[in-house]
Amino acid sequence: MGGINFGRVLLGGFVAGIIINVFEFVLNGVVLADQWPGVMAAINRPALGMNDIVYFNIMGFAIGIIAVWTYAAIRPRFGAGVKTGVYAGLLTWATAYAITTVTPVVMGVFSLHMALVLVMVGLVEIVVATVAGAWLYKEAG
Numbered sequence: 001m002g003g004i005n006f007g008r009v010l011l012g013g014f015v016a017g018i019i020i021n022v023f024e025f026v027l028n029g030v031v032l033a034d035q036w037p038g039v040m041a042a043i044n045r046p047a048l049g050m051n052d053i054v055y056f057n058i059m060g061f062a063i064g065i066i067a068v069w070t071y072a073a074i075r076p077r078f079g080a081g082v083k084t085g086v087y088a089g090l091l092t093w094a095t096a097y098a099i100t101t102v103t104p105v106v107m108g109v110f111s112l113h114m115a116l117v118l119v120m121v122g123l124v125e126i127v128v129a130t131v132a133g134a135w136l137y138k139e140a141g
Helices: 006-031 036-042 051-079 082-106 112-136
Strands: none
Touching: 006 082, 006 112, 051 082, 051 112, 082 112
8 A cells, every 4th residue: 555646636626626626616606796796795894806716716726636536545444446535525514615604694694594505515516526536536555
């Protein structure tokens, strides 16, 4: 059993990041676009600008890399394949999407409806992205 192939983690993570960023563009730039100005006004913040969008895209790539790295880390225990990719995606979803959405709901920044949309789309997004990125992952050797 060799170590994690970090080159392949980055490759798979980059592909996963592209998928995440496409989902996020459609979700936040199209579906929820009319709700974000109200959210930002409610917390006394200006509308998001291009620098913010760049930051969120970088974050999408980081989450993709983390998800594929998680896949690589659990692969020896659960085996290679889609099922393990789903497990890695679910773990990433729970920690990076579901749990982090609780705070803005409790603080009244997000409505429950908006939070549920974000979290449920995020579930599909991260599982699809992780499985796609995992498909590209191969152990070194």
